[in-house]
Amino acid sequence: MxxxxxxxxxxxxxxxxxxxxxxxxxxxxxxxxxxxxxxxxxxxxxxxxxxxxxxxxxxxxxxxxxxxxxxxxxxxxxxxxxxxxxxxxxxxxxxxxxxxxxxxxxxxxxxxxxxxxxxxxxxxxxxxxxxxxxxxxxxxxxxxxxxxxxxxxxxxxxxxxxxxxxxxxxxxxAAPEPETAKxxxxxxxxxxxxxxMELPPIRHVVEGLLPMGMGVLVAKPKLGKSWMVLDLCLAVAQGEPFLGFPTRQHGTLYLALEDGKSRMQTRLRRLLEGRPAPANMHVMFQAQRLGEGLLEMLGEYLDANPDIHLVCIDTLSKIKPKAKPFENAYDADYDYMGRLKAFADSRGICVLLVHHTRKSKNPEDSFDNINGSTGILGAADFTIVLDKQSRMDDEAGFLLTGRDIEQCERVIRFDKARCRWVMQGTAAQLAAQRRVAEYEAEPIVRTLRVLLQQGDGTWCGYSKNLMEMGQRYAHTELAPNLQMLSKRIQELQPMLWERDTIRYWYNSNGNAGRKHNFRQERTDNNASVPVSAQLSLRHNYH
Incomplete structure (x- = not known):
């Protein structure tokens, strides 16, 4: 040609x-x-x-x-x-x-x-x-x-x-400097x-997430990859945010090689929620393999539809060349991935390949779980891994790495009612949110807030006394035994200061045990204790 x-x-x-x-x-x-x-x-x-x-x-x-x-x-x-x-x-x-x-x-x-x-x-x-x-x-x-x-x-x-x-x-x-002979x-x-050189900036389909080039989306089978890719194609075609990231509106092509018209129609209607489907999103259900006419077919289709800048192929297994006897796996993977990357670069588009993880799992490195050799990861411009602790979990880790994008780890949640993934935040942000939620629900914290409010910002007593106060105000045991109570208070000490400015120290009193001391630096309890917590504690007290 x-x-x-x-x-x-x-x-x-x-x-x-x-x-x-x-x-x-x-x-x-x-x-x-x-x-x-x-x-x-x-x-x-x-x-x-x-x-x-x-x-x-x-x-x-x-x-x-x-x-x-x-x-x-x-x-x-x-x-x-x-x-x-x-x-x-x-x-x-x-x-x-x-x-x-x-x-x-x-x-x-x-x-x-x-x-x-x-x-x-x-x-x-x-x-x-x-x-x-x-x-x-x-x-x-x-x-x-x-x-x-x-x-x-x-x-x-x-x-x-x-x-x-x-x-x-x-x-x-002025006369130019002599150039080095080439x-x-x-x-x-x-x-x-x-x-x-004044070079143009790297262009993105999804800002900060999907640059132009070739990338791979990897997850276990039946984990929601196809829902994510379909939502991505719709978002880019309409110029709407994807997972909270802004998109640049372009035509999209989705090679849904494991689906049919009926399933695709059902999924489109679920995601569109009554809105009209974009005319610049295209879907194919059949394609040849690499080396058998795939790139030629895609090239002709892109020539006829020059607005298309995102091509999603679901899945890689459907289009990769058939393995040859005695062929090195790394060389084979890097070769066909290199051809796909060259195609994406020559066209100035983004090609996203959907792929699976292997059965055995490396808990230390999610990117090591990609099915196939490391040639797949090495040839790709960027790689996204969806990782769930349990298949039944709604949340999954969203791990991104690449050459021209910042590596990040976020948490996403599958909204079953809307059939789309929703960004929850970074793993650190979610961990902090859970930490605060656990602190607010802690019976020891609820009990201490009442005692400090009654005691004008101070309280001291032995573990046995605090256990009794817990039964009275929190209506539950603060710990299985006195030793566990002391250990739990020490674990809560950083959060007591961070959330309620409560200082804690203890005095040992021989056989009488440990005497706990609490002092709140602010005496304005309305400023330190949430109103909802105060109302709940007052109700329990009375």
């Missing part, structure tokens, strides 16, 4: 060069070329109906084309490094293919522009634009003129070349060049 494309390009480019070579005139009636500057040729041209105005216009076009010709290869490379838009790259690519060099040189420059476009994450749109241009060339090649020439070459390049030849058009600048075909930059 690539070789065929190059042959077509080569044919069109030869036609363009023939029409714009010096002293060449094309008879639009016969489609034959004539050399200008020769009396015989001029007479033949007149006999065939070619006017002098047309001849002058053709010569003028050649002179206009000549001023666009860079001095040498280095001029092209320097100008290419400054290109930062799709239009500028398009102008350079079409100019060099149309007017300069042998096919081998054209291919080299094609790859240089291609690498620059991928670096800027512009190749997806640029390639589509080139294909459309290629389709138009066959019908438009006889219409060479200033307007058509400018459309193919780009006015920005004309301005640049004019500034090189016209001293008044460009400001005087062998032909080798892409390398000095550290200074890289540090001074």
């Amino acid at each position: 690539q070789e065929g494309k190059r042959q077509i390009f080569s044919l069109f480019f030869r036609i363009f060069r023939a029409k714009n070579r010096r002293n060449i005139l094309v008879d639009d009636t016969t489609k034959r070329c004539y050399t200008l500057g020769n009396k015989t040729t001029l007479c033949n041209a007149k006999e065939r109906g070619v006017s002098m105005d047309e001849m002058k216009e053709t010569v003028g076009n050649w002179r206009e084309a000549k001023q666009f010709s860079p001095a040498d290869e280095n001029d092209f490379l320097r100008w290419l490094d400054k290109a930062d838009t799709e239009e500028k790259l398009f102008s350079r690519l079409t100019f060099w293919f149309t007017f300069r060099g042998l096919p081998a040189d054209q291919n080299q420059r094609y790859h240089l522009v291609q690498e620059r476009a991928r670096e800027l994450r512009l190749w997806n749109g640029l390639e589509l634009k080139l294909r459309r241009w290629q389709d138009r060339v066959a019908d438009e090649y006889e219409q060479i003129g200033k307007e058509a020439f400018a459309a193919r070459i780009g006015e920005d390049y004309a301005d640049y070349i004019n500034s090189l030849t016209d001293p008044e058009a460009a400001p005087q600048q 062998p032909a075909g080798v892409q390398a930059w000095s550290a200074r060049e890289l540090s001074e």
